[in-house]
Amino acid sequence: MIESLLQNVDTLLLLLCAAGALGSAALMLVLQQPMRVAMALITTMVLLGAIYGLLGVHFVAAFQVLIYVGAVMVFMVYVIMLLEVRESIGARYSRLLVPGGIGFLVLLGVILISVWRPLPSATVEIGTTAYGIAAFSVSFLGEYWLLFELTSVLLVAAVVAALAVIRVGRVADERRRRG
């Protein structure tokens, strides 16, 4: 009995987290100030981390909180504070608001209808994880080692590109000072 109760609590928490994530994602489209949008996105990401935790993939939940919330969004919030440019009233949406909204509803409808059909049955019950961090690491560094190496090449390329962008900014600044 306690087991079934726990299962129900698990499902309820999953539903609550999913609803919260969708709600704060919808808020991102409505809110005006970038800082509030960033807070809504952080809420969505934390709730998605909770969903990953409930599904049993705890290492993905940890990555989600550490990398997305801890690195990417902190960087984003820092930039918003640094810029301090306030959006003028009335310039929230582009001219594509109506076609974008219609396209959103059509896309959502089409994909949800295709998802609604019965999916192939799961080999394992969702939420009872079939692997942990050990199996993931062995698979990642054994079977997919090439992807791992390509990832490090991508990171180096990104560092070089970021340095190049900063250099472009410095050159432009010097030209402006002279001219």
Next chain:
Amino acid sequence: MDRTQLLIGVAVALFSLGLVGVIVRRNVLVMLMCMELMLNGVNLSLVTFAQQTGTTVGAVLVFLVFVVATVEIALAIPIVLLLVRDKRTLDLGAYNDLKG
């Protein structure tokens, strides 16, 4: 409706919300954040399918998406900073001269 369908539905909804945000919003930073939302939707679907099939491929792809998202932000933010220093606004309409 089982758990898989619920999670895939949430993932699709997150992706669609991100996509519509990129299309309809004018603020460059908000558009960037909507792109992150799309990647989050993709991640949720990958994790769900990895759980459904009981393989690690989905988790490996999620890890790669994390790296790509980080790289995207690390490059996009300096570009946005340069644009804002030049135009003094985050409004996309001011960047029309980038059309070439």
